[in-house]
Amino acid sequence: MARRYPSTIAAAVEHEIVITRSRFLTHVVPASDPAEADRVITDIRKRAWDARHHCSAMVTGVLGDQARSSDDGEPSGTAGVPMLEVLRRRELTDVVAVVTRWFGGVKLGAGGLVRAYSTSVSEALDRATVLHRAALIDVSVDVPHADAGRIDNVLRDWVVRHRAVLGATSYGTEATFSVSVPHADVAVLRADLAAASGGVLDPVEGAERIVDVPAGQFPAGSSGT
Structure with a gap:
């Protein structure tokens, strides 16, 4: 646990x-x-x-x-x-x-x-307003600007369902999305992004850190672990 x-x-x-x-x-x-x-x-x-x-x-x-x-x-x-x-x-x-x-x-x-x-x-x-805390893995993914709006919608829905946190998006030659994800769900994120992009998107896994998660991110009855 x-x-x-x-x-x-x-x-x-x-x-x-x-x-x-x-x-x-x-x-x-x-x-x-x-x-x-x-x-x-x-x-x-x-x-x-x-x-x-x-x-x-x-x-x-x-x-x-x-x-x-x-x-x-x-x-x-x-x-x-x-x-x-x-x-x-x-x-x-x-x-x-x-x-x-x-x-x-x-x-x-x-x-x-x-x-x-x-x-x-x-x-x-x-x-x-209570912020739960969890040890999450930082994941970043570069997305072509033409697909950024669609992937943004995908990620906003995904983080709620997986008790993850969507960070700030940076814009350069591509849009870079940052997501903090429970360790057990990193592979799920990778698979879901692959499905949403026809296998084009390749998330990069970073370090684990303690992240504040709004209480509403946790389903009813969840302990936040």
């Missing part, structure tokens, strides 16, 4: 909830490493300088093996760790969550804080 990789999100999301007059503003932002995550946290602190707390949790690394959280003045274990647990349950990596709290004058208690911070992150993630 292919290794399963944690997912990530396509773009930053923002979400606010109010609980007993306290405002909880959540930012969930893609971050490729701890340094980038720290820059996100610093920027939010500067923009929301009047808030009492900026609690955070981050997970980074292809395997999600780097994690860190901060309660930022809230009682120990009531903010950062619950936020981190939400990221872990969603099987996400390369992401940082920051929940900024403006105190409303009413204490929520330890249980109330845990629920508030975890709910804040969970509801923000419900609004995010």
Whole structure:
């Protein structure tokens, strides 16, 4: 079975909830490493300088093996760790969550804080676009310009059916299409392109790399592996 990789999100999301007059503003932002995550946290602190707390949790690394959280003045274990647990349950990596709290004058208690911070992150993630990750083989194919439109249509349909990703097309003496393909389907792509071109097209196999795949690329019930 292919290794399963944690997912990530396509773009930053923002979400606010109010609980007993306290405002909880959540930012969930893609971050490729701890340094980038720290820059996100610093920027939010500067923009929301009047808030009492900026609690955070981050997970980074292809395997999600780097994690860190901060309660930022809230009682120990009531903010950062619950936020981190939400990221872990969603099987996400390369992401940082920051929940900024403006105190409303009413204490929520330890249980109330845990629920508030975890709910804040969970509801923000419900609004995010998830990108699954998979180890795919880069394949390129040169196509005469006269056939480029037809092959483009073939490939757009093919990648959806095979959980592959169509990359950018470059244009020179020919149109060069780039496709990232599951290892088991490289031979299938080669055969399908041969059938579509009367055996003329000759795809070139490149390196394997970890690729972000939009969640919609995976059929219902698929694990993304």
